[in-house]
Amino acid sequence: MLKIDNLTAGYGQSQVLFDVSLSIEAGQVLALMGRNGMGKTTTISAVMGLIPRWGGGVSFDGRGIDRLPPHRVARLGVGLVPEGRQIFPTLTVEENLVATAAIRDGEPARWTLEAVWELFPRLRERRRNLGNRLSGGEQQMLAIGRALMTNPRLLILDEATEGLAPVIRAEIWAVLETLKREGQSILLVDKNLSAVLRLADACAVIEKGRTVWSGTSAELGRATDIHETYLHI
Template identity: 55%
Template sequence: MKHDPLLSCRGLEAGYGASQVLFGIDFDIQAGEVVALLGRNGMGKSTTIKTLIGGLRPRAGQIRFGGRDIHGARPDAIARMGVAIVPEGRQCFPNLTVEEHLLAFADNRNGLRDGWTLPRLYELFPRLKERASNMGNQLSGGEQQMLAVARALSTNPRLLILDEATEGLAPVIRDEIWRCLGLLKEQGQTTLVVDKYVEKLVGLADRHLILERGRVAWTGTSAELDADRGLWHRYLGV
């Protein structure tokens, strides 16, 4: 028996002013799935994310989350429904300590019996425990990214969205983020991830969605994407 998707988009159109960016995007994400959103720069990935989290009102189409219509809903309302984002650029608060970041947003929006508590977050990222009293602007880029992931997890989201999860990070820190995402997948965390490291995403994601000029150019499984390297060159410049 197939369950209704956790997130469903149909005919999604969006843009900025006179410029239209998305032209009828369709996709679903099932609970427990990891889906990668791929495409070269400027193809509509960030606009898709911004529309999903309520930062940009759709011009047309339908977005449903958890069976509810969230078309045009405010970002705070969507967040309370259980959508959390690790934003591009991390956006840590310079005047909050690491621990204050993790306590300020703590919630259990997924209704988990064994949710993400402060001790569990420190276990996931021991470096953050070492830096617990440091301000957000006293952290390295890698530490800020760990904090951004932990901050999103502190809400115990039903859907975790990562926008350019490992951009600009040193290889050792990227590996730490990939390790974390692998653990989250094992625990059944529903995730939508945008990243350029396709070879890592093939090992992590269940399905992939490639955008080309604001349209879905291809969708399929990791096995299918791995088997057709022509797609990598044609749509991703890899």
């Protein structure tokens, strides 16, 4: 589905990605892992076309998307839950969701308002509230719901549980488990190793803008040397 080969990218004159490679199959959950500042968010930004790709290749369903702008990447079926949520603060919960609603050509719309309400009952209760009147956890639920309303074939989540209360984190992990059972393809960035190993089928670890390890979650669970070298702060 998504394939990244030897990706290089950066900001201005500063190179951040030097050699990132990974691939995600349809229906698979892949976790992109590494310590802070190693290039995880930059990788996502490059995939989405939010920053220029300097070299290497990015393809989606066999089609090169290296030169596509963000809106065209999204229209192909890539939904993003960005770090920091970035919901529309002066729109209501319902307006936030409706604003991103889309139907993939020739595909039934799995995600509607009612489907999001079922996934996140709290959002139904807050449907008339402005985005800036929600708690951090509710904003994160809204960010996920908003991405789902694009009816994505691939859902990308950048630090979806960071900074949230434990009970909210547990609720979001449960939602991701539900999406996985339904066959949703997911690229996930998160630092919670135990939760990632329970959810993800495969993992890729990056260090200073390079992929240094990739394999199944079971393999990563056994690779304590990788935990110590590349994942622990």
